Amino acid sequence: MYQNMSSTPHSTTGGPVSSKFESDSYSKLSSASPTAKKEQTYINISSDHQQDSDHKEKPHGHAKSSAVQSHDPTETTAKPERDELSKRETNNENSRGERITTEREDQGNGARGVETVTENSKQTSKVVAAMTSLSVDVADDVVRFEEMAVETVEVQTSDGNKPHTQPDGVNELFKTGMSQGSTEGSQGMRSQSLDAADVMTTAVWGVTEGSVMTQPHTSLSSPLKSDHRNSRDNTTPPDALSTSSGTNSMEPQLPDILASRPTPASLLNRPQGFYCYSTASKNYSEICSSPDDCDCPKRSAFIFTELVADVGGCLCTRKSARVEEPAMVSDLPLALPDLISAHHELVSKKKQKHRMAQKTVLVTGGAGYIGSHVIIELIQDGFDIVVLDNLVNASMESIRRVEKIAGKKIPTYSVDLLDKNAVDDVFKKHKISSVIHLAGLKAVGESCELPLLYYKTNVGGTTNLLEVMEANGVFNIVFSSSATVYGLPQFLPLTEDHPVGGCTNPYGKTKFMIEQILSDLCTSNKKWNVAVLRYFNPVGAHKSGTIGEDPSGVPNNLMPFMGQVAVGRRASLTVYGSDYDTPDGTGVRDYIHVVDLALGHVAAVHKLNEQCGLKVYNLGTGQGVSVLDMVKAFEKASGKKIPYELAERRLGDIASCYGDPSLAAKELNWTATRGLDEMCEDLWRWQSQNPQGYKGAEGSSQ
């Protein structure tokens, strides 16, 4: 998981959901009588945008129901009355870019009816579903769909432009969903969402025969919301479900809801949980509501649920262009177990395919300091990794240790980016979805002495990589840039829109040039998604103390140098400059824990998958810290005295450099959380356990 993963769910209309259940709505819901004015929400889901023209013809309104929270920024106006129906609609797109039109229908006579929405398209079919009401309560880190009742009622297809009713026996699909309580859980659920309608759904409550149920404006909240997280183990007495005693009288109870539909009474004697009703078996089966990692037998039923959710009601998409495999909709209704087994393999295959397609990240420079930490976090987030590294400034030992931490083998290729064919071979061997490009030379002083080497290696290597990516249809890249592109700060903290390019050394210029190349690439071809990450000063090491920074030769940077002083490899630290315009006269920088930095890469990869185009983010803490502050913090963490001498300023150094990381916080949901003490403690663990870096390790390639 990366930091601060948002648990914000999405509504059926694709917009953000309201975070508080409105008490007004609640009382309206609970007081709804069978003859009260009822409201339904119709959702049309199409698989392409061809229906745009159809939708445009319809008037869009601005009235919003208090009971139905559409969560759509587009409010609605009343549509002209048609009989006693008043219809309103909203337009939106779900996460797949599918057009969703939501229509609400007030039925003054209280009668239920399913209206066939007559709009149609030539190529696609639609699932027309009726939704009674949806409300979401985000409290105590629990996200709940208080009610999401979807009745799938009608299918329209393109063949002959005739609306088709769905197969007999499946006139109703009644779903209710809740997302798991924890942030992590909700993310898990989101990946199993009702993505046709962009809603998290964890349960199918019933697939029943006969007439469409008449239960708008009621909530399933009471029996379900008490503790969804423990639902599988929950042995709440049946009476908690079957009576309203002891619960908020404002809240409609499950029995009230079920009483109005052909629901087996047996459900009322079951523990809290999620159940799916099969018309064939005439029974409810409990289904697993856990996210991906669950292996329980009920899990397969859960997969069935996902499948239903996945296609917005596959049960009614027999003729849909979106259904590729006819097996998905064969001969319904089936007994639930049959349905499960029929779909199980298909779903697994689809998932596997999806994983393969989305989840393999190539990390160039993966054996280096930052790369090794990035790989661990990517693996922990579920990605598969391929490493490409020329091992000039890195060690295979770091990969071996990463494999140990991650508990899996990492395909690693000792390949130079200047060897284009070899790079291409790697792309041919693996189905790469995204690239994190960290490889390059990075010594400022060396770059002044050997500028051509830097331009060839960094710029030439990158253009090779980009060409190979393009040739292999890979258009997602995270690029490791640097705050050095800002040059001399014109203001602090540095924001991403600070002028760039005033670099004083070839190393910095290569970073700037590559940013320009990537920007031009995004302009030339919209398929490219690029996240440029401008690092501030990465320090620290992995908690295990087994991987960390291991510079070759004399360290250029402050913290590895200090680490080597602490273990006795160097006599004392030279502090470059004590007359800067800073609180203590020494240089001020924005030090960021390398694990936080690594997590920023994970967040960036996720961003690419949103088809983000070109994005640029500062990765820092936003805090300026002086050299002497760092000395003190490291002495505290290591318990070692760090002898130092004050010296002249280092050529090319600036007084202060720290960034504003708020854009990454906002758009990536990423924030650095590890403080100075942790940076120093982790660095010390690594340095003290590995005084000679990887070189001291048995079996090291160095």
Ligand SMILES: O=c1ccn([C@@H]2O[C@H](COP(=O)(O)OP(=O)(O)O[C@H]3O[C@H](CO)[C@@H](O)[C@H](O)[C@H]3O)[C@@H](O)[C@H]2O)c(=O)[nH]1
């Ligand atoms: O032995 C040393 C090394 C450094 N410093 C001082 O420590 C601070 C940090 O220096 P250093 O760790 O070398 O980092 P930076 O010079 O800030 O450069 C880093 O941060 C830049 C982005 O801001 C990147 O572009 C560079 O690649 C990266 O090395 C500066 O004030 C230095 O003058 C010392 O006093 N003694």
